Amino acid sequence: MSTPTVLRFGVFFQGVNFSTVWTQPDSGPQTDFESFRRLAQTAERGLFSAFFLGEGLRLREHLGALHQLDVAGRPDAQTQLAALAAVTSRIGLVATQNTTYNDPLDLAHRFASLDLLSGGRAAWNVVTTDNAWTGENFRRGGYLDHADRYRHAEAVVVAAKALWDAWDAPLAGSADSADSASWSADDPSTVVEVDTGHYRATGRSRLPQSPQGRPVLFQAGDSPEGRDFAARQADVIFSAHSAFDDARAFADDIHQRTLKAGRPAGDVKIFPGQEFILADTDAEAEEKARWVRREQVxxxxxxxxxxxxxxxxxxxxxxxxxxxxxxxxxxxxxxxxxxxxxxxxxxxxxxxxxxxxxxxxxxxxxxxxxxNSGRGFVGSPSSVAATLQRYADAGAVDGFNITPWLIPSGLDDIVDRLVPELQERGIYPTAYEGETLRENLGLRPLQEEQDARRSA
Ligand SMILES: Cc1cc2nc3c(=O)[nH]c(=O)nc-3n(C[C@H](O)[C@H](O)[C@H](O)COP(=O)(O)O)c2cc1C
Known part of the structure; x- marks a missing residue:
C-alpha cells in the first residue's frame, strides 16, 4: 500500500465575506491586531504551515451602498503579515495580491521584503480578480478581459521570479554576505524586463535572497487558463474543490496539467479551502453546525x-x-x-x-x-480525523486551508483536539520540518525544483 500523504493546514481569511462570525464578546473588530495575533499564534501551536489572507481591493457594494453585512474593512494583507511576522517564528505568511492592478517590480520587492524580514516565511497568493469595478480604484481602470488578465498575470509572475532570482546571494547578515556575489551593473542577466502588452518596466533587484530563495507562490483561479497558469508557475494551488470526489478529480486534472507543463506532478501542492465544525459527538457537531449557519445567514x-x-x-x-x-x-x-x-x-x-x-x-x-451549507467537515474530532484519513490515503489533497468561522477562538478545538488525532494516525506533522515556508509545505528546495523542471 502506498504511504498516505502527510496533510498540512493553513488558515484562510477571506477578503470580504458573510461567513466569518465576529459577533462573540471577545471577537473584537477586524481592524484589531489582537484577533489576528491570537489566531496566528494558535495556528502556530498547531504546526500550521500557513496563515493566509485573502484580499479584496474594493469593498463590495450592494444596491448602490456599502455591503454592511459583509465582514469589511481589514488592513492591507502585507502590512498585517509583517506585523504578524514579529510575533510568530515558524508559520508561513501568505498575502493574496492581485496581478492586474499592482506594479510588478514594486510588488515583487514588497514580497522579497516580507520574505527576508520573516526569515523565509512569505508567500504570494496570485490572483487576477474577476471584477472590472475594482479597476475603478486604479489609474489604468478595469481594462483587461479574462484571457488578457492571465497573459498579464503570467508576465508579472515571470518578472517577479526573475527579480528574486537575480540577486543570488546568501542570507543577508550572514557572515559571508558582505563579500558575496550580488548583481552587477555590467551583467545584463540581472536586468529584469516586464512587458505584458499593457505594461512595460525595467528594473533590478533591491534585495538579496531570503533563506527560502524566494517567496512561495500560491495561485487561486479555477478556469482552464487559471489551472494551466498554476501548473506552469505555482508551488501551491488554493482551490474550492474540497468534496472528496471533486478533490480527487481536481488533483488528477492538476497533475496532468503539471506534467504537461514539464514539471513532476507532485511539485504543485493542492490546498482546498474548508470549514471544520467540531464538537464532542457527531450529533452535537450537527447541532453546532445548525447554529453556525444561522449566525452566518x-x-x-x-x-x-x-x-x-x-x-x-x-x-x-x-x-x-x-x-x-x-x-x-x-x-x-x-x-x-x-x-x-x-x-x-x-x-x-x-x-x-x-x-x-x-x-x-x-x-x-x-x-x-x-x-450556503455545502462545505464543511462536521463531526467529533475522531470522525473528522477518519474523514481526513480518506483524503490522505487517496492523495486527493496535500492539505486544507481552513476558514475559521468564529473569531478569535475558531482554531482552538482544531489545534487542541483534531491535530493530536491526526498525528496519532501519522497523517499530520509532529514538528515543523524546517524554518522556512518552503520546507514546512513539503516543497523541494528551490534549486532542486528548478533542476527537476529542466530535466522533466
Ligand atoms: C479559491 C479561490 C480564492 C480566491 N481568492 C481571491 C481573493 O482573495 N481576492 C481576489 O481578488 N480574487 C480571488 N479569487 C479570484 C481569482 O483571482 C480569479 O480572478 C477568479 O477566480 C477568476 O478566474 P478563473 O476564471 O480562472 O477562476 C479567488 C479564486 C479562487 C478560486
Missing amino acids: TPQTAIAFLENIWGTELSAYDPDGPLPEIDPVQEVTGETRGAGFRAAQAKTTADAWRERARAEDLSIRELVIRL
Missing part, C-alpha cells in the same frame, strides 16, 4: 442574498416567509459591484430557488442557509 443577510439575484430591494419580505413571487428586475447579474454572482441568469436562478423552496418547504432564510 442572519435575516438581513438572507434578504440581501436574494436581492443579488432580484436586483431590487426586498426588505418588505419576511425572511421566515416564502420567496417573492415577483420576478427579478434584471436579466443577468453583473460581474461588477461584487454582487458575488458572476453573470447568473436572474430569472432562471429565481425560478430554481422558488421551485426548491416549494419542494422542500423552505423559508427565504432556510433556503439561503441550504444554498
Whole structure:
C-alpha cells in the first residue's frame, strides 16, 4: 500500500465575506491586531504551515451602498503579515495580491521584503480578480478581459521570479554576505524586463535572497487558463474543490496539467479551502453546525442574498416567509459591484430557488442557509480525523486551508483536539520540518525544483 500523504493546514481569511462570525464578546473588530495575533499564534501551536489572507481591493457594494453585512474593512494583507511576522517564528505568511492592478517590480520587492524580514516565511497568493469595478480604484481602470488578465498575470509572475532570482546571494547578515556575489551593473542577466502588452518596466533587484530563495507562490483561479497558469508557475494551488470526489478529480486534472507543463506532478501542492465544525459527538457537531449557519445567514443577510439575484430591494419580505413571487428586475447579474454572482441568469436562478423552496418547504432564510451549507467537515474530532484519513490515503489533497468561522477562538478545538488525532494516525506533522515556508509545505528546495523542471 502506498504511504498516505502527510496533510498540512493553513488558515484562510477571506477578503470580504458573510461567513466569518465576529459577533462573540471577545471577537473584537477586524481592524484589531489582537484577533489576528491570537489566531496566528494558535495556528502556530498547531504546526500550521500557513496563515493566509485573502484580499479584496474594493469593498463590495450592494444596491448602490456599502455591503454592511459583509465582514469589511481589514488592513492591507502585507502590512498585517509583517506585523504578524514579529510575533510568530515558524508559520508561513501568505498575502493574496492581485496581478492586474499592482506594479510588478514594486510588488515583487514588497514580497522579497516580507520574505527576508520573516526569515523565509512569505508567500504570494496570485490572483487576477474577476471584477472590472475594482479597476475603478486604479489609474489604468478595469481594462483587461479574462484571457488578457492571465497573459498579464503570467508576465508579472515571470518578472517577479526573475527579480528574486537575480540577486543570488546568501542570507543577508550572514557572515559571508558582505563579500558575496550580488548583481552587477555590467551583467545584463540581472536586468529584469516586464512587458505584458499593457505594461512595460525595467528594473533590478533591491534585495538579496531570503533563506527560502524566494517567496512561495500560491495561485487561486479555477478556469482552464487559471489551472494551466498554476501548473506552469505555482508551488501551491488554493482551490474550492474540497468534496472528496471533486478533490480527487481536481488533483488528477492538476497533475496532468503539471506534467504537461514539464514539471513532476507532485511539485504543485493542492490546498482546498474548508470549514471544520467540531464538537464532542457527531450529533452535537450537527447541532453546532445548525447554529453556525444561522449566525452566518442572519435575516438581513438572507434578504440581501436574494436581492443579488432580484436586483431590487426586498426588505418588505419576511425572511421566515416564502420567496417573492415577483420576478427579478434584471436579466443577468453583473460581474461588477461584487454582487458575488458572476453573470447568473436572474430569472432562471429565481425560478430554481422558488421551485426548491416549494419542494422542500423552505423559508427565504432556510433556503439561503441550504444554498450556503455545502462545505464543511462536521463531526467529533475522531470522525473528522477518519474523514481526513480518506483524503490522505487517496492523495486527493496535500492539505486544507481552513476558514475559521468564529473569531478569535475558531482554531482552538482544531489545534487542541483534531491535530493530536491526526498525528496519532501519522497523517499530520509532529514538528515543523524546517524554518522556512518552503520546507514546512513539503516543497523541494528551490534549486532542486528548478533542476527537476529542466530535466522533466
Ligand atoms: C479559491 C479561490 C480564492 C480566491 N481568492 C481571491 C481573493 O482573495 N481576492 C481576489 O481578488 N480574487 C480571488 N479569487 C479570484 C481569482 O483571482 C480569479 O480572478 C477568479 O477566480 C477568476 O478566474 P478563473 O476564471 O480562472 O477562476 C479567488 C479564486 C479562487 C478560486
